[in-house]
Every structure is written in structure tokens, then in C-alpha cells.
Amino acid sequence: MLSQQVAVDRVFHALGDPTRRAIVEKLSHGPISVSVLAKPLDITLAAVVQHLQILEESGLVHTEKIGRVRTCRIEPKGLSVAEKWIEDRRSLWERRLDRLGALLTDPEE
Amino acid sequence: MLSQQVAVDRVFHALGDPTRRAIVEKLSHGPISVSVLAKPLDITLAAVVQHLQILEESGLVHTEKIGRVRTCRIEPKGLSVAEKWIEDRRSLWERRLDRLGALLTDPEE
DNA sequence: CTAATACTTAAGTTTCTACTTGACAATTAT
DNA sequence: ATAATTGTCAAGTAGAAACTTAAGTATTAG
Numbered sequence: 001m002l003s004q005q006v007a008v009d010r011v012f013h014a015l016g017d018p019t020r021r022a023i024v025e026k027l028s029h030g031p032i033s034v035s036v037l038a039k040p041l042d043i044t045l046a047a048v049v050q051h052l053q054i055l056e057e058s059g060l061v062h063t064e065k066i067g068r069v070r071t072c073r074i075e076p077k078g079l080s081v082a083e084k085w086i087e088d089r090r091s092l093w094e095r096r097l098d099r100l101g102a103l104l105t106d107p108e109e
Numbered sequence: 110m111l112s113q114q115v116a117v118d119r120v121f122h123a124l125g126d127p128t129r130r131a132i133v134e135k136l137s138h139g140p141i142s143v144s145v146l147a148k149p150l151d152i153t154l155a156a157v158v159q160h161l162q163i164l165e166e167s168g169l170v171h172t173e174k175i176g177r178v179r180t181c182r183i184e185p186k187g188l189s190v191a192e193k194w195i196e197d198r199r200s201l202w203e204r205r206l207d208r209l210g211a212l213l214t215d216p217e218e
Numbered sequence: 219c220t221a222a223t224a225c226t227t228a229a230g231t232t233t234c235t236a237c238t239t240g241a242c243a244a245t246t247a248t
Numbered sequence: 249a250t251a252a253t254t255g256t257c258a259a260g261t262a263g264a265a266a267c268t269t270a271a272g273t274a275t276t277a278g
Contacts, residue, residue: 009127016125017236018118021194028201035254047237049256068245068254074202083195085130086188092137093183126266144224156267158226177224177275 031073123167140182
């Protein structure tokens with residue numbers, strides 16, 4: 001069971017790179033092979049494969065090799081790790097503002 | 110007017126670093142000064158200031174100096190840039206699955 | 219006035235990351 | 249069988265990023 005901390009680290013590290021985000025963007029339109037993925041990205045296929053490894057380890061992408069073709073698709077659970085982290089921060093911040101507002105309009109402590 | 114593309118790049122780059130995420134986490138509990146922020150992070154104050162510059166340029170954090178103390182607080186708009194990017198990917202992916210499901214259960218094209 | 223606090227800035231170091239090259243393996247097409 | 253396609257792997261390189269050190273500035277406390 002991978003700690004949530006580590007999962008968050010990996011997901012945000014993965015999304016920190018613009019090329020990897022471009023890959024996720026592409027895959028959000030549907031699954032495609034590694035070479036199709038690589039074509040518009042002006043880096044070598046080997047570099048794309050390295051990005052895919054990071055994306056897969058982070059849980060953002062799932063890949064499956066059939067014959068000589070590896071097909072890649074988005075793993076929505078990966079994205080939700082990042083989404084949850086953000087929402088948690090926001091909710092803490094907003095709760096704090098609420099408490100502060102309550103204290104200002106209704107100062108009974 | 111900062112292009113949305115650049116904003117997304119900066120925000121995800123900023124969130125890609127664990128120390129900067131720790132800073133955002135701390136700040137989500139309320140505004141604090143640079144030195145208070147630095148205390149639990151075993152890096153020098155200078156390093157923290159450098160992270161804060163990146164966080165501020167990305168729009169995730171706002172700081173204000175009064176006297177000799179710089180107070181830092183979260184800027185929720187920054188987080189929403191990241192949130193929106195994620196939600197956009199997810200919605201594309203889910204729409205695609207819907208179309209696919211419709212085609213399977215109701216194949217009239 | 220002096221000392222302590224709270225940063226700020228610049229420069230240098232180290233560590234990490236993305237990328238390339240080149241050789242190779244497996245699968246599919248001719 | 250041979251060639252083309254699709255991807256894999258390891259090693260090396262260049263540039264970016266994180267961090268430190270050291271010296272300096274502005275503000276506040278004693």
C-alpha cells in the first residue's frame with residue numbers, strides 16, 4: 001500500500017514537466033501508441049518512453065503492450081490524487097476564512 | 110495578460126517541488142512570516158525565500174512586507190489554475206468514455 | 219546608539235533531470 | 249528469409265534547479 005504522501009510526490013513531480021503534461025493532454029482524448037504519442041513531440045522516442053515510465057509509476061497513465069505496440073491511456077485515479085490534494089488545501093483555507101469571518105461579525109469568544 | 114498556458118506551466122512547476130508544496134500546506138492554515146515558515150524546513154532561510162519567489166510568480170502565494178517582516182499567504186486563484194487543468198483533462202476523458210458507451214449500447218451510426 | 223532580528227541578494231556548488239546516442243530485441247510485413 | 253516497424257535499455261551529456269555561503273540592508277528592541 002503506497003503511502004499517500006509518496007503518491008502525491010510522484011503525481012506532482014510527474015505533472016511538473018510540460019512534456020509530460022502534453023502527453024496527458026493527448027491521452028485525455030483517447031488511448032494511443034508510444035510512437036503516435038511521440039510524433040508531434042520533437043524529442044526522440046527514447047525520451048518519450050522515459051516520460052511514460054515516470055507517468056506510469058505516478059499512476060497517471062496505464063500502458064499495455066500487445067505485440068510490438070504499447071498502447072497508453074490515462075488513469076483517472078492518478079489525476080484525482082492531485083485534485084484531492086488541491087481541494088484539501090483550498091478547504092482548509094476557506095474554513096479558516098469562515099472562522100475568521102464568524103469571529104468578526106459575531107465576536108463572542 | 111498572462112497567457113493561460115504560461116500560468117499552467119508556472120503553477121505545475123511550482124507544485125512539482127515537495128518543499129514548495131510543504132510551504133503551501135503550511136500557508137493553508139493561515140498567513141505566516143518567512144522565518145516562521147522556514148523554521149520546520151531544514152534548509153536555510155535564503156532557500157525558503159527563493160521558493161517563495163517562485164510561488165509568488167506562479168500566483169500560488171501572495172506576500173506583503175510590513176516593517177521588516179514579510180507575511181505570506183495562499184492565493185486561492187493560483188490553486189484553481191491547477192484544479193481547472195486537471196478537471197479539463199478529466200472531463201475530456203469522461204466525455205470520451207460516454208461516447209464510447211453510447212456507441213456500444215446503442216450502435217446506430 | 220548599539221545590538222538583534224528579519225530578511226535580501228549574488229555567487230558558487232552540487233545534485234537532478236531531460237535528453238541524446240547507439241546498440242539491441244521482438245514483432246509484423248513483404 | 250529479409251526488411252521494416254515498434255519499442256527497450258544503458259550510458260553519457262548539458263542545462264536546470266535546489267541549496268549554501270557570505271555579505272549587506274532595513275527595521276525594531278534594549
